[in-house]
Amino acid sequence: MTRENRTKRGPGRSALGAVGGLLAAFAGLALAQLAAAAVRPEAAPLTAVGGAVVDRTPAAVKEWAIRRFGTDDKLVLTLGICVVLAVVAIGVGLLAVRRPAAGTALAAAFGVFGAAAAVSRPEAGGQDALPSLLAGCTAAGVLYLLVRAIPRPRPRPSGAGPPPGALDRRGFGRLAVAALALSAAAGYAGRRLGAFGDAGATASRAGLVLPPPAVPAPPVPAGAELRIPGITRFITPNRDFYRVDTALVVPRVDADGWRLLIHGDGVSRPLDLGLRDLLARPLVEHDATLTCVSNEVGGPYAGNARWLGVRLADLLREAGVRPPSQGGPADQLVARSVDGMTLGTPVEAVMDGREALLAVGMNGEPLPFRHGFPVRMIVPGLYGYVSACKWLRELRLTTFAAYDAYWVRRSWAQQAPVKTQSRIDTPRPFAEPAAGRVAVAGVAWAQHRGIARVEVRVDAGPWHEARLGACDGDDTWRQWVWLWEAAPGGHTLEVRATDRTGAVQTGELTGTLPDGATGRHRVTVRVRG
Numbered sequence: 159m160t161r162e163n164r165t166k167r168g169p170g171r172s173a174l175g176a177v178g179g180l181l182a183a184f185a186g187l188a189l190a191q192l193a194a195a196a197v198r199p200e201a202a203p204l205t206a207v208g209g210a211v212v213d214r215t216p217a218a219v220k221e222w223a224i225r226r227f228g229t230d231d232k233l234v235l236t237l238g239i240c241v242v243l244a245v246v247a248i249g250v251g252l253l254a255v256r257r258p259a260a261g262t263a264l265a266a267a268f269g270v271f272g273a274a275a276a277v278s279r280p281e282a283g284g285q286d287a288l289p290s291l292l293a294g295c296t297a298a299g300v301l302y303l304l305v306r307a308i309p310r311p312r313p314r315p316s317g318a319g320p321p322p323g324a325l326d327r328r329g330f331g332r333l334a335v336a337a338l339a340l341s342a343a344a345g346y347a348g349r350r351l352g353a354f355g356d357a358g359a360t361a362s363r364a365g366l367v368l369p370p371p372a373v374p375a376p377p378v379p380a381g382a383e384l385r386i387p388g389i390t391r392f393i394t395p396n397r398d399f400y401r402v403d404t405a406l407v408v409p410r411v412d413a414d415g416w417r418l419l420i421h422g423d424g425v426s427r428p429l430d431l432g433l434r435d436l437l438a439r440p441l442v443e444h445d446a447t448l449t450c451v452s453n454e455v456g457g458p459y460a461g462n463a464r465w466l467g468v469r470l471a472d473l474l475r476e477a478g479v480r481p482p483s484q485g486g487p488a489d490q491l492v493a494r495s496v497d498g499m500t501l502g503t504p505v506e507a508v509m510d511g512r513e514a515l516l517a518v519g520m521n522g523e524p525l526p527f528r529h530g531f532p533v534r535m536i537v538p539g540l541y542g543y544v545s546a547c548k549w550l551r552e553l554r555l556t557t558f559a560a561y562d563a564y565w566v567r568r569s570w571a572q573q574a575p576v577k578t579q580s581r582i583d584t585p586r587p588f589a590e591p592a593a594g595r596v597a598v599a600g601v602a603w604a605q606h607r608g609i610a611r612v613e614v615r616v617d618a619g620p621w622h623e624a625r626l627g628a629c630d631g632d633d634t635w636r637q638w639v640w641l642w643e644a645a646p647g648g649h650t651l652e653v654r655a656t657d658r659t660g661a662v663q664t665g666e667l668t669g670t671l672p673d674g675a676t677g678r679h680r681v682t683v684r685v686r687g
């Protein structure tokens with residue numbers, strides 16, 4: 159055989175099998191997308207498997223992922239699953255060329271795997287299995303057809319015809335193009351249908367007019383904002399507010415159909431409320447800083463907003479709930495979201511007089527979907543995972559002894575008050591400011607205790623008192639600034655805060671697990687001479 163002949167042979171049977179495997183997987187996912195639009199978005203195979211992986215990720219790995227990828231962790235996870243799926247699809251395609259029955263059976267089995275992942279998710283019903291099962295059947299069918307269309311090398315014919323070993327790939331090619339086109343169409347239709355399904359939720363948010371607060375918050379004091387270049391803004395705009403949750407697709411709840419059930423131990427009058435019922439009550443406005451327990455010393459997972467909502471303690475009292483200090487049987491309030499997340503909050507904290515809210519508004523607008531529309535909880539002084547349930551749909555009173563919420567089952571602490579922290583926003587690490595006066599500035603928080611003092615030191619020297627921004631209440635962070643006469647050379651800046659109980663932020667280093675990081679934020683800079 160000449161060289162030229164060999165190049166003309168093009169891809170062999172194995173290569174066609176691999177292509178077939180990939181096309182079959184794509185077709186399966188596309189059809190499933192269409193089915194998921196009818197069932198629910200979380201039931202799409204990639205989302206379901208991703209969610210099941212998140213549920214089973216050990217706390218230490220999750221911490222590493224948040225540290226390494228930040229808010230991109232969900233994107234990285236989905237891409238990782240796609241890569242694994244592609245490798246598997248190629249393998250199944252290669253197998254199918256040699257053993258068509260085994261290959262197609264394996265493709266179908268992956269649908270069953272996806273279905274198992276989907277029904278394992280909290281809040282999943284049996285119908286959540288459908289998109290993955292459909293994906294498996296589609297992939298198996300497409301693979302079978304494609305593999306069958308891969309011609310076998312012909313024995314040397316007696317007369318004319320293709321040279322020995324050549325394949326007629328036209329049948330395969332036509333089928334492959336058809337499968338690709340149909341899958342793309344199905345996937346596109348699924349996306350459009352999904353958007354159509356969200357239209358009600360989008361309209362319900364756009365049409366929501368928040369009533370004015372019966373108890374407005376005083377205006378933010380002018381001096382709360384120190385106007386230092388590079389410092390974190392006092393109020394975090396909604397679009398910049400950090401987001402931490404396990405939702406691979408943001409739940410889009412239609413406010414018109416939304417209900418909240420309040421029931422459980424010690425509830426003499428269970429409440430079943432719609433959004434109108436909530437909005438008809440006196441609304442309270444309150445400024446509070448929210449922080450995530452996964453925030454490392456100096457990390458970005460903290461934000462400050464003006465919340466608008468109903469006092470949770472009033473609702474609980476109306477339902478007949480008494481706090482444990484008044485003999486109530488329940489010490490834990492378990493909030494459950496539409497996507498099955500559970501967060502456990504101390505009843506005592508919710509009812510001790512602080513502004514614990516069922517929030518409907520954030521910085522003057524209805525909650526954004528990613529921050530929990532239509533209703534979320536906010537309890538000043540507690541980390542988000544024990545207090546700030548987004549997309550709330552149920553409040554159940556129970557005890558800490560009787561029930562562990564989602565993160566507690568994954569080795570996080572049941573009780574998690576926010577630890578006093580301070581952060582240097584400017585100068586940035588490895589900045590090279592000119593010698594002379596340098597503004598060292600940032601924010602400090604100790605929600606519900608309040609910040610009394612912030613101090614800065616250079617190269618482990620004496621502590622210098624920073625100037626604080628005006629106080630907007632004990633539930634928010636405070637900006638601070640210290641003017642440094644910087645001498646040329648390398649220097650390490652370090653900050654610590656003192657809360658209003660007089661407790662000084664500890665310098666002892668601990669990780670975020672199980673109840674929040676401690677230690678002091680340090681920034682190293684090189685001052686130019």
Ligand SMILES: Nc1nc2c(c(=O)[nH]1)N[C@H]1C(S)=C(S)[C@@H](COP(=O)(O)O)O[C@H]1N2
Pocket residue numbers: 399400401402403404405448449450451461495496497499528529530541542543546547548549
């Ligand atoms: N439904 C739901 N609510 C949730 C979470 C979640 O994963 N699901 N994460 C919690 C955590 S860990 C934090 S820190 C806050 C973050 O709120 P944000 O995303 O609005 O900043 O939401 C809390 N509420």
Ligand SMILES: [Mo]
Pocket residue numbers: 402449450451452541542543
């Ligand atoms: Mo969090």
